Amino acid sequence: MDWQKGEESQNVEVDQGGGGGGGRGFGGGRMGIGGLIILALLGWIFFKNPLALLNQGGGQPNTYAPTSQPAQVDPQQMEFVRRVLGSTEKTWSDIFAGMGRTYTDPKLDLFSGGVNTACGAASTAVGPFYCPGDQKIYLDLNFFRELETRFHSSGDFARAYVIAHEVGHHVQNQLGIFAKTSQMQRQGARMEGADGLSVRQELQADCFAGVWANRTQQRLQWLQPGDVESALNAASQIGDDTLQREARGTVVPDSFTHGTSEQRVKWFKVGLQGGDIQQCNTFNGPV
Template identity: 65%
Template sequence: MLWDKGRRSDNVEDAGDSGGGGGPSFGGGRGLGIGGIILLAILGLVFYKDPTALLSQDGAGAPPQAQQRQTQPARPAAANDPQVDFVRAILGETEDTWGEIFAANGQEYTQPKLVLFRNGVRTACGSASSAVGPFYCPGDQRVYLDLGFFQQMQQQFHESGDFARAYVIAHEVGHHVQNLVGVFAKVNEARRRGARMEGANGLSVRQELQADCFAGVWANHSQQRQHWLQAGDIESAMNAATAIGDDALQEQAQGRVVPDSFTHGTSAQRVHWFKAGFDSGDIGKCNTFSGSI
C-alpha cells in the first residue's frame, strides 16, 4: 500500500500512558443533532426504508447512558514517528472520503479525533486498557488506538500488511459515521426496549458488520482518489477480517464456537460486508439492519 500518498490529518493526538484500567463502558453519547437527523433521513432514503424504522427492530449501537468520565488530556502526536505518520495518512484519507460523501448529501462531516495511548486511557465512555483493542467512544467522538495492537496483529494473527492496519482504523471511523447518522441513538432506544444485543443476529453484530461495510466504502473511494493499493492489499485486509471473526477467535481461544455470544460477526460475514462496501463504494449497500446477515 502506497500510504505515503495520503494527506496527513491534524486530528491525531497522543494521550501517553495512564497505566490502564478496565474495559470501556460504552455510553455517554450525546443526543442526535439536527444535522444527524437530516442525514439519517437521507440514509433512510438510500436504504429505501423509513428512516425512523431503520433500527426499530434490529439496529445496533452503544449501551445506555453511562456516567460521564473525564477524557484523558492529550497532546499533538509526534511528527517524526513512522507509525504515527501512517495513522495520520489513513485518518486524513477517511476525512476526505467521508467529507465528500456527506457533502454529496448536503451535510458537513464532523471529523473525529484519533487518540493514541499506551497501556490504558480515560475516555468519556470510561477507562480502557490496551487489551480492549482499538475502539470508538461516541461520548467524545474519538477513536482510541494503542499502536501495540498492530504488533499484536502480527504476533497473534500473522497479519501486518499496511492495508490490514488501515482497515482497522477505517472500521473504527465507520463507528463514528454511525454515530453521526444516528445509529448509536437508535441502538440505545432498541436496547431500552429489550432488544437482543449479542448473538448471531444481535444488534451488536449488525452494528459491527455495518462498520466493516463502511470501511469498504472508504477503501473504494480512497483507491479512486489515490490509486495506492498494491497486489495483495485487499487480501491482507480480508485476512485480518477473517482472523478477528467471532468464530475464529472463539475457536482459537476455547476450541469451540458459541454463536449466542457473538458480538462482531463471523469471519465470513466480516469479509462479505467489507467487500460489499468495497465493490460498490455505496453506503446504500451497507444496510445490515434489515433481513439476514
C-alpha cells in the same frame, strides 16, 4: 500500499499518560444503564471482553487507567496514522457532502498501556475502540504488532482497515445509528447473539470501511498487489467464530458480538465493491 499519498490529518493526538479524554470513569459501583451500554460498546469494538474495563487492577473497578504512560510513537508510525486518518476525513467529507450533510472529523488518540476517556478508563486489553462520548478513536500501536503476530495479518492495508473500521463507528455516530441502536435495545432488541444488534452494528462498520477503501482508491490509486487480500485476511482472523474456536475450541453463537469471519469478509467486500453506504444496511434482513 502507497500510504504516503494520503492526505495528512491534524487530528491525531499522542497521549502523555494519566489523562487521555479525562472523562468520568466507570468506578464507584453505581453505573447506570447508559454507562453499561457504552461499556459494552467499548468491548465490542474489537472482540475484547468488556468486563476487562471493570477489572483492570486488583479486582476493583477503576476510575483511572492504572498503567497509563506516555505513548512512544515512531515518526513513521505517526505519519502512517495521520495519512490513513486524513484519507478517511477526505472520503467521508465527500460522501456526507453528497448527502447534503456535514461530516465532523473524529480525533484519534494514540496511547500506551491505558487511557481515560469520556466513556471511562480503558486498558490496552480492550483493543482499538471508538468512544461516542468524546468522538475519539483510541489506539495503542502495540495492537498492530498483535495483529501481525496473533492474527497473522501483516501489511499496511490491514492496519489501515483497523483504523477505517473505527472511523466507521464514528460515521455511525454521525448518522444517528448509535442512538437508534440504543433505542432498539430499550425496546427489547437483543444486543449479543448471531442476529443481535452488536453484530449488525459491527458488520456495518466493516462495510463502511470497505466504502472508504473503494472511494479512497478511486481518488489516490494507492493500493498495490496483495493489499486487499491483507485486509480481507484481517477481517477473517477477527471473526467471532474464529476467535472463539482459537480460545476455547468451541463456537457459541449466542455470545457473538462482531459476526463470523465469513460475515466480516462479506460485508467488507460489499462496501469495497460498491462504494455505496446505502448497501451497508446490516439492520434489515439476514446478515
